[in-house]
Amino acid sequence: MIEAQKLSKLYGSFRALDKVSFQVRRGEVVGFLGPNGAGKSTTMRILTCFISASDGAAKVHGVDVFDDPLQVRRKLGYLPQRAPLYGEMTVWDYLRFAAEMRGLDDSAFRSRMKTVVEVCGLAKVLGKDIRTLSHGYRQRVGLGQALVHDPPVLILDEPTSDLDPNEKAEVIRYIKEIGKNRTVLLSTHNLSEVEAACARAIIVSKGRVVADGPLDDIRARSGKVRYVVTVHEKKVYEGGEGYRDSARKPPTAEEVQEALRGLPGVLTVRELPTDDSAHSFELAGPLGTDVRADIFQLIVQKGWLLLEMRRETQTLEDVFKALTRGDERADRGRALLNDEDDDHASPAAAAAAAASEEEDDEPEDEDESEEEDEDESEEEDKAAAEEDDESDEDEEEDASDEDDASDEDEEEDASDEDKGKKKD
Ligand SMILES: Nc1ncnc2c1ncn2[C@@H]1O[C@H](COP(=O)(O)OP(=O)(O)OP(=O)(O)O)[C@@H](O)[C@H]1O
Numbered sequence: 530m531i532e533a534q535k536l537s538k539l540y541g542s543f544r545a546l547d548k549v550s551f552q553v554r555r556g557e558v559v560g561f562l563g564p565n566g567a568g569k570s571t572t573m574r575i576l577t578c579f580i581s582a583s584d585g586a587a588k589v590h591g592v593d594v595f596d597d598p599l600q601v602r603r604k605l606g607y608l609p610q611r612a613p614l615y616g617e618m619t620v621w622d623y624l625r626f627a628a629e630m631r632g633l634d635d636s637a638f639r640s641r642m643k644t645v646v647e648v649c650g651l652a653k654v655l656g657k658d659i660r661t662l663s664h665g666y667r668q669r670v671g672l673g674q675a676l677v678h679d680p681p682v683l684i685l686d687e688p689t690s691d692l693d694p695n696e697k698a699e700v701i702r703y704i705k706e707i708g709k710n711r712t713v714l715l716s717t718h719n720l721s722e723v724e725a726a727c728a729r730a731i732i733v734s735k736g737r738v739v740a741d742g743p744l745d746d747i748r749a750r751s752g753k754v755r756y757v758v759t760v761h762e763k764k765v766y767e768g769g770e771g772y773r774d775s776a777r778k779p780p781t782a783e784e785v786q787e788a789l790r791g792l793p794g795v796l797t798v799r800e801l802p803t804d805d806s807a808h809s810f811e812l813a814g815p816l817g818t819d820v821r822a823d824i825f826q827l828i829v830q831k832g833w834l835l836l837e838m839r840r841e842t843q844t845l846e847d848v849f850k851a852l853t854r855g856d857e858r859a860d861r862g863r864a865l866l867n868d869e870d871d872d873h874a875s876p877a878a879a880a881a882a883a884a885s886e887e888e889d890d891e892p893e894d895e896d897e898s899e900e901e902d903e904d905e906s907e908e909e910d911k912a913a914a915e916e917d918d919e920s921d922e923d924e925e926e927d928a929s930d931e932d933d934a935s936d937e938d939e940e941e942d943a944s945d946e947d948k949g950k951k952k953d
């Protein structure tokens with residue numbers, strides 16, 4: 530239903546996407562993850578025909594986004610990251626307008642609105658002008674516009690970012706529900722939402738796909754499992770005939786750590802912060818082993834009081850952090866986390882260091898000199914400043930003229946748009 534084939538996007542000399550490929554099948558809800566600036570929105574804007582790619586191909590519902598964008602748009606519901614709305618329209622009028630554009634007649638619109646109002650929580654604001662709505666309610670309206678024609682393919686760019694926890698849960702519940710017979714590509718920074726709604730995730734970093742697969746496979750990528758073991762710091766086990774030993778003392782943190790470290794199959798032991806009534810440790814072991822029985826035996830043998838023991842495979846968050854570490858380092862201006870010069874590393878040097886950590890198949894043109902990096906970070910700063918301006922404009926725009934409410938993003942990418950329109 531969605532197919533991206535080696536999509537690349539250049540903004541000037543900056544490569545925002547680098548050969549991004551993936552497929553999403555019918556009935557899949559796929560989480561599209563990545564740090565800020567990784568290229569999620571850019572990919573989504575290409576898939577929804579808002580901008581064209583510099584290279585590569587994409588299909589939605591079997592139709593090429595470059596050859597027949599109108600047909601693609603008919604099959605799509607798209608919620609952009611900053612949904613452009615007409616501020617002086619009421620919510621009801623705006624959604625009717627969106628439905629009319631999608632070819633729904635009045636009765637189809639009214640019957641569809643029952644679901645949209647319920648899912649998006651719009652009942653209280655249907656008669657209000659959009660410009661008077663809070664951020665979260667505007668996002669609900671944007672989501673309503675994406676759902677109103679009940680499209681077979683949904684592309685949602687951070688649909689829950691401004692929503693309150695109740696509404697977030699409702700939207701995620703609905704996305705999961707509609708995902709049973711439709712196709713949803715959902716970007717979010719909330720990994721628990723991905724775990725709630727998606728069976729599969731695609732993680733992008735610096736314009737490349739770094740992971741794509743079922744969540745369990747992604748979580749297992751590190752090849753490690755984690756245990757948390759907590760024992761009482763002040764008391765020992767006192768129950769059971771023949772077990773009482775008045776000479777037995779509660780353990781020190783060092784004793785527990787040392788004993789846990791000695792267990793076969795335990796790779797690392799790290800103390801966790803606790804209050805002063807418990808010692809808590811995090812252990813790591815190889816995937817496919819289970820040392821819980823050994824931990825239990827050890828604690829019984831020592832007569833310690835076990836407060837907690839649990840085994841977890843790595844969380845999605847752990848894997849996300851590990852896979853996107855290059856972005857993180859560059860963002861913080863740190864070339865290497867343990868480097869002595871960390872604090873003094875320039876953003877350009879950090880970016881260069883992060884780039885140099887990448888795999889060998891790095892394309893030649895990405896092998897930038899420090900000078901080029903500086904240019905790039907300037908460009909990125911400019912882009913960020915433009916984006917700030919843009920969101921300011923969004924707000925003014927809502928309060929002013931309808932005509933100005935055309936998508937700022939489209940203007941920004943006027944040249945790309947032209948390319949798309951020629952084929953329209
Ligand atoms: N119109 C533009 N001109 C220049 N650079 C751009 C433009 N749009 C995006 N970029 C750059 O492309 C990169 C990818 O941006 P994109 O918006 O796709 O990231 P994202 O993954 O959606 O991030 P976020 O999580 O912050 O929404 C960023 O470095 C961004 O600054």
Ligand SMILES: [Mg+2]
Pocket residue numbers: 569570571610686
């Ligand atoms: Mg984005």
